Amino acid sequence: MRELIRKLVETYGPSGAEEQIRAVIRAEVEPLADELRVDPLGSLVVRKQGSGDGQRIVLDAHMDEIGLMVTYVDEKGFARFTRIGGVSPLTCVGARVAFEDGTAGVIGIEGKREDTSKVPKFEQLYVDVGATSREDCPVHVGDPAVFVRPFVCMERAQFTRLIAKAMDDRIGCVVLIETLRRLEHTPHDVYFLFSVQKETTLSGARTSAYGINPDLAIAVDVTGTGDKPECRPMAVELGKGPAVKVQDSGMIAHPRVRDLLVQRAKEAGIPYQLEVLERGTTDASAMQLVRAGVPSGCLSIPCRYIHTPSEMVDEEDVQNSVQLLLEVLRAA
Amino acid sequence: MILRELSEAVGVSGDEGDIRAVLLDAVREHVDEVRVDTMGNVLALKRGTARLSGSAELTEALPRSAQQRIRVMLAAHMDEVGLMIVGHDNDGFLRVRSVGGIDPRLLPGTLLQVGHERIPGVIGVKPIHLLREREGEKVPRLEDLVVDIGARSNDEAKKLAPLGTYATFATQFRELGPTVSGKAFDDRAGCAVLVELLRGERFRSDLHAAFTVQEEVGLRGARVAAYSIEPDCAFALEGTVADDIPKDKDVSPTTELGQGPAITVMDRSFIADRRLVRLLTSTAEEIGIPYQIKQPGIGGTDAGAIHLAREGVPSVTVAVPCRYIHSPVALLSLDDFNNTVQLMRESLSRLTRRTLKRGREKN
Numbered sequence: 001m002r003e004l005i006r007k008l009v010e011t012y013g014p015s016g017a018e019e020q021i022r023a024v025i026r027a028e029v030e031p032l033a034d035e036l037r038v039d040p041l042g043s044l045v046v047r048k049q050g051s052g053d054g055q056r057i058v059l060d061a062h063m064d065e066i067g068l069m070v071t072y073v074d075e076k077g078f079a080r081f082t083r084i085g086g087v088s089p090l091t092c093v094g095a096r097v098a099f100e101d102g103t104a105g106v107i108g109i110e111g112k113r114e115d116t117s118k119v120p121k122f123e124q125l126y127v128d129v130g131a132t133s134r135e136d137c138p139v140h141v142g143d144p145a146v147f148v149r150p151f152v153c154m155e156r157a158q159f160t161r162l163i164a165k166a167m168d169d170r171i172g173c174v175v176l177i178e179t180l181r182r183l184e185h186t187p188h189d190v191y192f193l194f195s196v197q198k199e200t201t202l203s204g205a206r207t208s209a210y211g212i213n214p215d216l217a218i219a220v221d222v223t224g225t226g227d228k229p230e231c232r233p234m235a236v237e238l239g240k241g242p243a244v245k246v247q248d249s250g251m252i253a254h255p256r257v258r259d260l261l262v263q264r265a266k267e268a269g270i271p272y273q274l275e276v277l278e279r280g281t282t283d284a285s286a287m288q289l290v291r292a293g294v295p296s297g298c299l300s301i302p303c304r305y306i307h308t309p310s311e312m313v314d315e316e317d318v319q320n321s322v323q324l325l326l327e328v329l330r331a332a
Numbered sequence: 333m334i335l336r337e338l339s340e341a342v343g344v345s346g347d348e349g350d351i352r353a354v355l356l357d358a359v360r361e362h363v364d365e366v367r368v369d370t371m372g373n374v375l376a377l378k379r380g381t382a383r384l385s386g387s388a389e390l391t392e393a394l395p396r397s398a399q400q401r402i403r404v405m406l407a408a409h410m411d412e413v414g415l416m417i418v419g420h421d422n423d424g425f426l427r428v429r430s431v432g433g434i435d436p437r438l439l440p441g442t443l444l445q446v447g448h449e450r451i452p453g454v455i456g457v458k459p460i461h462l463l464r465e466r467e468g469e470k471v472p473r474l475e476d477l478v479v480d481i482g483a484r485s486n487d488e489a490k491k492l493a494p495l496g497t498y499a500t501f502a503t504q505f506r507e508l509g510p511t512v513s514g515k516a517f518d519d520r521a522g523c524a525v526l527v528e529l530l531r532g533e534r535f536r537s538d539l540h541a542a543f544t545v546q547e548e549v550g551l552r553g554a555r556v557a558a559y560s561i562e563p564d565c566a567f568a569l570e571g572t573v574a575d576d577i578p579k580d581k582d583v584s585p586t587t588e589l590g591q592g593p594a595i596t597v598m599d600r601s602f603i604a605d606r607r608l609v610r611l612l613t614s615t616a617e618e619i620g621i622p623y624q625i626k627q628p629g630i631g632g633t634d635a636g637a638i639h640l641a642r643e644g645v646p647s648v649t650v651a652v653p654c655r656y657i658h659s660p661v662a663l664l665s666l667d668d669f670n671n672t673v674q675l676m677r678e679s680l681s682r683l684t685r686r687t688l689k690r691g692r693e694k695n
Contacts, residue, residue: 016603038690040564041605041644069598069628072584080584082629084598123583141584142597142609142625197603201636207644 001318002162004028005174006151009164012100014067014084014144015200018042020100021063025173025194032180043208044194048180054187055215058294059179059325060205060283061172062198062221065165066307067146068097070127070139077131079105079139082122085199086280089120091308097127097145103138105129105145147309159239160315167311169198171301171318172220179325186329198283205283209290216257216295218328219284220321222311223248223277223300232278238302239314241271242321245298250281251288257297264327270320275300299324334358335524335669336505339514342445344414344431344498345549348372350448351410355523355543362531363541373557374410374543382536402537402683405563405645406529406676407554407634408522408570409547412515413658415444415499417479420490424483425456428499430474432548437471438659443502446481446493452502453481501660510666511589517662519547521571521652521669528673535680547634551601554634558641565608565646565688567676568635571664572596572626572651584627587653589665592622593672596649598629601636605646611687612650615679621671626651646688650676 013021022044030036035047044063066085073079097105105127109120127145131137139145147165154161164170176192183190191212195204209217223243226234236243244261245253265272277300288296301321304312337358343351355374360366363376380401413432420426426446440457456478460468479499483489493499503515514520526541540561544553558566572594576585587594595612597604616623626649639647652672655663 016598017606019606039643040646041639042690043644071627071629074582082598084603140625142628200598200603201601201640203602203640203644206640207642211643 001174001178002153004177005162005164005171008170008173009151009166012098012146013063013065014146015064015197016084017100017144018064018196022194025063025177028177029180029192039208039211041204041207042196043204045208045212046180046192048183048186048190048192050186050188050190052187054189056191056212057188057329058191058193058209058212058214058217058287059176060193060195060217060219060287061176062169062196062204062283063173063194064196064199065146065168065170066199067144069145070141070143072141073134073137073139075134077133077137079127079129079137081125081127084144086307088307089122089125092125093120095309096148098148099139099143099145103129104148105139149309161238161312162315163310163312165309165311167303167313168222168306171222171313175220175301175318175321175325178322182322182326183329187331188329190329195283202283202286206286206290209287209294213291214294217284217287218257218296219282219287219298220325221282221298221300222303222306222313223275224280224306225302225304228304234277236273236275236302238304238312239316240273240302242317242324243273243275243300243302245275245277245284245300248277248281248285249279250285251296253284253297254288254295257295260328261297261299261324265324268323268327270324270327272324273302334527335512335520336514338520338523339505339516342450342500343410343412344500345411345546346431347498348410348545352543355410355527358527359530359541369556369560371553371556372545373553375557375561376530376541378530378534378539378541380537380539381534402565402685402688403540403561403563404537404680404683405540405542405558405561405566405638406526407542407544407557407566407568407638408526409519409544409553409634410523411545411548412500412518412520413548417446417493417495417497417499419495420486421478422486424485424489425478425480426489426493428474428477428479431498433658435658436474439474439477440472442660444479444499445502446479446499447497451481451492453479453499456480503661511663512666513661513663515660515662517571517654517664518657519571521654521664522569525569525652525669525672525676529676529680532677537680537683544634551632551634551637555637555641558638558645562642563645565605566635566638567608568633568638568647568649569676570633570649570651571654571657571662573631573657574653574655576655586627586630587624587651589653589655590667591624591653592616592668593675594624594626594651594653596626596633596635596651599631599633599649600629601632602639602647604635604648607687608646608648611683612648612675612679615682616675619674619678621675623675
């Protein structure tokens with residue numbers, strides 16, 4: 001599974017430019033699919049036929065990642081940019097980025113800041129791609145880029161931490177792929193939805209869920225933790241099992257979905273935590289409002305340093321997430 | 333020039349009756365079907381020339397995509413920003429609130445037309461003679477401004493402009509050589525482009541034109557229009573920000589007058605479909621007309637609502653750059669306007685199923 005994680009987190013795919021990551025995921029899932037399609041906005045929908053009269057279930061993970069987009073190239077060839085999704089200027093300065101064709105860049109900051117103790121504004125930042133003028137600059141207004149960091153495994157005696165950019169939500173994609181691989185018998189028609197444009201507007205999940213018209217939807221995404229120094233209090237820790245969402249700032253999980261996850265975790269002896277996230281939301285918040293409403297919930301993978309180029313998850317939490325989804329999909 | 337008529341028509345969000353009548357007259361003879369939906373959008377169909385495939389028996393087995401012409405939605409919003417009368421002072425002055433985004437710095441001393449009768453009004457302002465020290469440096473709040481329509485009493489004011497009456501800027505359209513000025517170019521410029529497209533030759537695809545309402549207060553008309561049209565792809569036609577006045581720093585002008593149609597790749601409301609962006613840029617390059625990519629991350633258009641309709645609609649925004657939008661007077665280049673019409677015309681004639689097909693992507 002580590003190699004799959006490495007492959008997915010290192011693939012380019014900011015919101016709106018998911019072609020490369022979609023191709024990588026498609027290659028993994030196509031042999032396992034009973035039906036596969038790319039829908040109008042570009043989400044990848046993989047259907048696995050159920051054996052009987054189960055329900056129509058969506059398992060969703062978004063394949064897009066946060067990034068930045070060039071807004072202007074100045075006379076000296078420096079590229080100004082805006083963010084794609086929730087990028088903080090704090091994590092930008094000195095960061096390396098890559099454009100779709102592989103062009104590398106480094107983010108610099110204007111030296112003339114009035115108060116250096118303040119968080120810089122995006123207007124004060126720029127990408128240096130080694131150009132000397134607007135004319136020889138290899139990137140143009142509208143070009144998207146992603147952060148670049150190598151994938152790292154921290155193996156310790158008791159646990160293994162995995163660190164990468166775009167763990168949000170490629171780790172969810174990995175969980176879906178592994179679940180699909182190991183799924184043998186299920187009464188349900190299961191739609192594995194790899195959605196687009198989650199980080200900007202939740203557009204992919206909303207439109208794909210409309211097309212699928214499911215009976216139940218579960219988003220698999222990362223969530224924050226409360227186990228870091230002086231952080232916002234939160235009852236989720238790395239390594240204590242996947243988190244079953246109670247609510248976040250965009251949705252209240254449907255009690256039936258929440259209870260189903262909890263029930264199956266208990267029955268199978270899989271560790272789990274309950275999650276209340278105060279800031280942020282997932283595709284589930286969009287899916288639950290589609291058509292006449294879809295009972296929706298979320299299985300979260302605890303993750304430190306979300307929306308920085310170094311997002312950290314616990315390997316066992318990831319494995320347990322797969323296990324729990326398989327339990328959810330089995331016959332009652 | 334249709335732009336003159338559209339610019340001078342009134343139609344603040346929620347009160348689009350006058351501009352709607354102008355648009356209906358402008359397009360009726362050039363389309364196959366036209367109707368007004370429940371929200372007040374004008375929805376018109378100009379059928380394409382592509383032939384439909386074979387017999388009913390044969391087509392039943394084919395997916396919808398193979399049976400029908402491409403359904404292209406072209407959206408331009410007919411509403412404009414303005415003011416609403418929300419109160420009457422004892423001495424006959426009116427109190428107002430903004431409808432859509434209006435910059436309060438621009439209001440004092442501005443000429444207005446109030447209501448469908450277009451009653452002339454002016455936003456009251458204290459003469460410079462009476463300003464206390466530094467008072468002139470502050471921007472008055474909209475809540476503190478009054479509109480003067482010459483009424484002498486509360487009763488008279490209420491009779492002339494009852495609560496809920498709309499007001500717009502009283503700006504005449506003017507031709508200034510290669511540029512024109514007027515009010516409401518956002519989005520009467522887009523409406524004018526759309527009228528021009530409907531008045532021209534048919535395309536292979538079916539054109540579903542939507543002159544939408546209530547864009548300025550939350551993309552409301554476009555949302556239901558896209559739901560009923562069920563398009564295969566959509567183009568929002570706009571008049572957009574050009575901030576190319578002199579600056580003391582080398583930063584983006586958002587768009588520039590005279591540099592051609594502005595294509596949006598991402599704004600606050602959506603990310604444009606890359607296949608449609610490519611269609612537009614490659615068409616522009618092929619026929620040799622200038623284009624520009626609008627500064628990403630700024631503003632939002634009807635495409636933000638349209639792309640979310642039903643199962644999703646690949647969308648893009650194409651705009652005529654306009655200086656000073658959302659103010660009493662905006663300015664645009666006729667070259668940009670004509671190039672926008674031409675770019676749309678040429679792009680639509682190049683649009684095929686293949687444009688929207690996703691190739692087998694390389695791993």
